[in-house]
Amino acid sequence: MTKRDKNNNVIISVPASPGYEHLETVVLQAHTDMVCEKNAGHPHDFLRDPIRLVYKTVNGVRFVSADGTTLGADNGIGVAYALAAACDGVCRPPLELLLTTDEEEGLTGAQNLSPDFVSGRYLLNLDSETEGTIIAGCAGGVSVSLKKSFDPYFMDEKHAAQFSFYTIQISGLAGGHSGTDINKPRASANVILAKILASVAGKMESSELEFRLIEMTGGSVHNAIAREASCAFMTDIPFETIERCVFDFQTAVVNDCSFDEPDLQICLVKCDFPEMVRKYEIPEKKSHVPVLTTKNSSRIISLLLSIPHGVFEMSDKIPGLVLLSGNFAVVRSEFSAADDEEDGNVKGKIKIIYNLRSGNEVKLKEKTKDLMNIGKKYDFHASVFSSYKPWEPDLNAPLLKMCRNVYQETFQKEPIVSAIHAGLECGAFVRIYPGMQMISIGPDIIDAHSPDETLDLDSSARVWTFIKAILGKFEFKKG
Incomplete structure (x- = not known):
């Protein structure tokens, strides 16, 4: 039967x-x-x-x-x-x-x-x-979604002349299962991307300089450690400064004994305005590149840096068993016409997916609450979309x-x-x-x-x- x-x-x-x-x-x-x-x-x-x-x-x-x-x-x-x-x-x-x-x-x-x-x-x-x-x-598990919409600024060629556009691509990481591999010496592409962006944005030596995010993509599914990530941004920070930040960070990760990521590649590419228009132009705003404000870009980077990743606690009952961990699984951003706007206004949207695991239900609930509070601190809508008990x-x-x-x-x-x-x-x-x-x-x-x-x-x-x-x-x- x-x-x-x-x-x-x-x-x-x-x-x-x-x-x-x-x-x-x-x-x-x-x-x-x-x-x-x-x-x-x-x-x-x-x-x-x-x-x-x-x-x-x-x-x-x-x-x-x-x-x-x-x-x-x-x-x-x-x-x-x-x-x-x-x-x-x-x-x-x-x-x-x-x-x-x-x-x-x-x-x-x-x-x-x-x-x-x-x-x-x-x-x-x-x-x-x-x-x-x-x-x-x-272990039991909880998957959390953090979402936020932004009003983008549309940069035309005239105003973009004083800035440069860049893409960063992170690849070559081992990745793996977010549960069984989380205690191995593997890096998260999302964590690396957040730290590089923070390093670059931190080089703004005066309030006259700007750093604006355009797009972010990292990870693929909630239960895999992110192997690849990329972003595009606009800034007037000198190219040599950005290049040094990327080089220093890649060297630091490869040489860090807590990671075993010899194949890590971080590719920095300088782009021109027409290239950005072709890649990111949307029908509602022709010949413009959608960018976030410096303020919103800074808040997003601060949120990304606040998201914990890795092993938080080991079991005291079973040797070698992880008791509590978190995986910064996915980050996605996009620009599109807002679904709730009849006039086709364009919104910038960013979504983060995070996965928690624990063999202790109380600790799982506590850590879930902590993560949701992080999201709320930065005005992100936080919600649980999947959970199961240990x-x-x-x-x-x-x-x-x-x-x-x-x-x-x-x-x-x-x-x-x-x-x-x-x-x-x-x-x-x-x-x-x-x-x-x-x-x-x-x-x-x-x-x-x-x-x-x-x-x-x-x-x-x-x-x-x-x-x-x-x-x-x-x-x-x-x-």
């Missing part, structure tokens, strides 16, 4: 193998969406083009990645495991294959499941990324104990039992299905949420062996 709900979550009921009918139903769960990231300039269209696979072998280990894009192993491999378990020849109790949607957008598919959609009370989440580790808990570990749960024993019997070694600083759909399930016992497992996936995403194929085979062993030795009886 198969059914689908209004959010396109799907559940497939699979009968037990002969001799396993007396056992409780096991839910095998994975999500069907992926993060769509690609390298700058790559022509791939995620809506139309297939993922192009790249295979390689390193020191006898087989890997697969994609050509310039994310692979989708997160969580395509989980979907593959679930479907494979329904095949003939796999010894299994009754199964429910739960395939959820929009996990990467905030667990929205899982969070909107109805209480009667799933009947099983033992669940294997197949969305983890480290072989040999059984995950028994995960899944707190129960290290004495019978399902966890059984799976640990199965792993030991199968591989002759103890698995690692831990929690993860990322959002798993288990955090939604504990709210909708109280009393459900869960674990999360998966193969080695490297650099998820980035174009360097790589799946270890040999690890994938061993995890499949583990899944079959769990199902074949499942011990919980109905009633």
Whole structure:
């Protein structure tokens, strides 16, 4: 039997193998969406083009990645495991294959499941990324949006003659998952951009000089560390001063031992007025370049500098586990006719997306409040558009104990039992299905949420062996 709900979550009921009918139903769960990231300039269209696979072998280990894009192993491999378990020849109790949607957008598919959609009370989440580790808990998360509209000034060629126009492009950063990679020595392109702009704007040696933002773009999705960012601005600060700021900052980041970003590139380009007109002109204001005022530009830069990024607190219960972190995920600006203006007045708009994670619900709420207060300080509208609770570990749960024993019997070694600083759909399930016992497992996936995403194929085979062993030795009886 198969059914689908209004959010396109799907559940497939699979009968037990002969001799396993007396056992409780096991839910095998994975999500069907992926993060769509690609390298700058790559022509791939995620809506139309297939993922192009790249295979390689390193020191006898087989890997697969994609050509310039994310692979989708997160969580395509989980979907593959679930479907494979329904095949003939796999010894299994009754199964429910739960395939959820929009996990990467905030667990929205899982969070909107109805209480009667799933009947099983033992669940294997197949969305983890480290072989040999059984995950028994995960962080909760909150995504916050900061928005503000501005009245732009339209610069014509005559008034622009005393200024110069520039673009800055930041690229070459490693990026990665905003949960599992946030404690690694990786820089955020959005943070770098904010600090460079602050450094340049700080060179205004007198009130006669001006610095005006035109456009900002950084990051792509809420759950990935920003790998690339760019901006355009207008100023009468000397070119040599700006160039020195950029050079000094790039050198400082590359040489900073807290970062491992040897491929960082910061490209400064001086542009002329006609080029800016071609790039930013809008129909309502021909032959003009839209710019923000120096005052608004300064306030935006101050806000960007105030946004915290990185690890804030480590767990005192599980060594090496991040307890609380934040990701300055996305910044976008644009000029367009205001939707609420009949006369077509043009507005400048800026939007920031920020993602918080914590294994402690109280700390998550406190940090969310702090961030929203930062936005309000600079007159930005702050709102939460996605949130989910932590899944707190129960290290004495019978399902966890059984799976640990199965792993030991199968591989002759103890698995690692831990929690993860990322959002798993288990955090939604504990709210909708109280009393459900869960674990999360998966193969080695490297650099998820980035174009360097790589799946270890040999690890994938061993995890499949583990899944079959769990199902074949499942011990919980109905009633």
